[in-house]
Amino acid sequence: MKIYNTATGRKETFEPLVAGRVSMYACGPTVYNYFHIGNARTFLFFDVVRRWFQYIGFDVRYVQNITDIDDKIIAQATLDVVPAAQVAEKYATAFIEDTNALGIEQPDYQPRATQYIPQMIALIDELVKKGHAYELDGDVYFAVESLPGYGSLARKNLDDLKVGARVAANTRKRHPSDFVLWKAAKPGEPKWDSPWGEGRPGWHTECVVMSQDLLGDTFDIHAGAIDLIFPHHENELAQARARTGKPLANVWMHGGFLNMRGDKMSKSEGNFFTARDVLQKYDAETVRLFFLSKHYRSPIEYSPELLDEARTAMANFYDALQFVGWKPGNDAQASWSDEAKARRDEFIAAMDNDFNTARAVSVLFELARAIKNEKDYAIELRREFARLLVDLGGALGFFTDAASRLEVGGALTGKLLDLLVGYRIEFRSRKMYDMADRVRDDLAALGVELKDTRDGTVWSVRHDEVE
Numbered sequence: 001m002k003i004y005n006t007a008t009g010r011k012e013t014f015e016p017l018v019a020g021r022v023s024m025y026a027c028g029p030t031v032y033n034y035f036h037i038g039n040a041r042t043f044l045f046f047d048v049v050r051r052w053f054q055y056i057g058f059d060v061r062y063v064q065n066i067t068d069i070d071d072k073i074i075a076q077a078t079l080d081v082v083p084a085a086q087v088a089e090k091y092a093t094a095f096i097e098d099t100n101a102l103g104i105e106q107p108d109y110q111p112r113a114t115q116y117i118p119q120m121i122a123l124i125d126e127l128v129k130k131g132h133a134y135e136l137d138g139d140v141y142f143a144v145e146s147l148p149g150y151g152s153l154a155r156k157n158l159d160d161l162k163v164g165a166r167v168a169a170n171t172r173k174r175h176p177s178d179f180v181l182w183k184a185a186k187p188g189e190p191k192w193d194s195p196w197g198e199g200r201p202g203w204h205t206e207c208v209v210m211s212q213d214l215l216g217d218t219f220d221i222h223a224g225a226i227d228l229i230f231p232h233h234e235n236e237l238a239q240a241r242a243r244t245g246k247p248l249a250n251v252w253m254h255g256g257f258l259n260m261r262g263d264k265m266s267k268s269e270g271n272f273f274t275a276r277d278v279l280q281k282y283d284a285e286t287v288r289l290f291f292l293s294k295h296y297r298s299p300i301e302y303s304p305e306l307l308d309e310a311r312t313a314m315a316n317f318y319d320a321l322q323f324v325g326w327k328p329g330n331d332a333q334a335s336w337s338d339e340a341k342a343r344r345d346e347f348i349a350a351m352d353n354d355f356n357t358a359r360a361v362s363v364l365f366e367l368a369r370a371i372k373n374e375k376d377y378a379i380e381l382r383r384e385f386a387r388l389l390v391d392l393g394g395a396l397g398f399f400t401d402a403a404s405r406l407e408v409g410g411a412l413t414g415k416l417l418d419l420l421v422g423y424r425i426e427f428r429s430r431k432m433y434d435m436a437d438r439v440r441d442d443l444a445a446l447g448v449e450l451k452d453t454r455d456g457t458v459w460s461v462r463h464d465e466v467e
């Protein structure tokens, strides 16, 4: 299995620290607002990474934090005239609700920054004692020049950083890139006691402490979107190296942005749709398919047209399953026919090649086409393709609720539809074609489509109509 590693700039063969296990940390949200559909792209992709590792047999330990103390939270609390903790609690709850609604599985651990303040103070204290950090009027800064190789992750060097920062160089920091580990509290701000007075930890310290506490000094994969490479991940790495002399993670994975008219979707620019809003219009699987149809490192432009296409494609998958009477059960079978295996191997090869979901999704499309192709494939094979479609799709987070989605209103609906299909057959056999057509047309008006196949008449429900 190959993964593109930001730290080396290459696709590399993945070597887990412990055979059969993956330890993985993805930076979570700063909870001061509802998250947008751009953030959702990143959360959703790492949900797929986790699912894929599980599918191929790894035991995954997945940590995603919640940043529940930060300048942005304090600013929002000031606007709302409520305590910062109340803002954080409200949007942390919303984050969990919205990720659930997106079909994202919750991480194994979801640490919150405010639960780790003593450990953060301990790290900062250690860095000060080792000469990697210094205090300035109640703030504590990391001294980037104290750590040879600072900037390696983002491929930046200190001289260039100094030149770039000259205009804003009006602080007493030793180097303009020195970053804050501890911030002195201003009046009215949330605060904790520390050796440097009352204050709060900086964001970069939060993530390094939580990840190392739950995954160890060095873990397999550290993840986020590309905006986090610098300074956030560089600064996490710097603290870890200064503390242990070892890298924080072996692989650094970064996803591309969701853009709006060419610019990164972002809360601060105001060019965003919340995940909540988008889920009013599109179901979770449609959103998932829209994102996974592109490679995770490519930018994606937000596009209602492409979302509509993804919705039609999803309906088509369900239609294919219905077409051959797929029922829940042993989708992950131990052995597959040569025809099925060839497609499965192609899917696995795509995913093992740096999570090429675009290619993997195209294998799913091909399976759906084959399932409906009565001319070239026998019904047994098409049923096997349907099981494979659900099995492989499941590895990307699709079809997790296929049984109930196909049943629509439950068993009774299915029985009533079978009854109507039976009436139509009866009408036709009595040459009452107007009545037979009326059954078909009335059902069509309700979004139920009838198809006459070699295996009899089958009905399917157009999901965009019923949702």
Ligand code: AMP
Pocket (backbone or CB within 6 Å): 027, 028, 029, 030, 038, 039, 040, 041, 042, 043, 223, 224, 225, 226, 227, 228, 256, 257, 258, 259, 264, 265, 266
């Ligand atoms: P934030 O709450 O802003 O710290 O972002 C949470 C996660 O979403 C981080 O991993 C960011 O890198 C990621 N992110 C932010 N904006 C976008 C975007 N437009 N497209 C994809 N990922 C994003």
Ligand code: ZN
Pocket (backbone or CB within 6 Å): 026, 027, 028, 207, 232
């Ligand atoms: Zn982080």
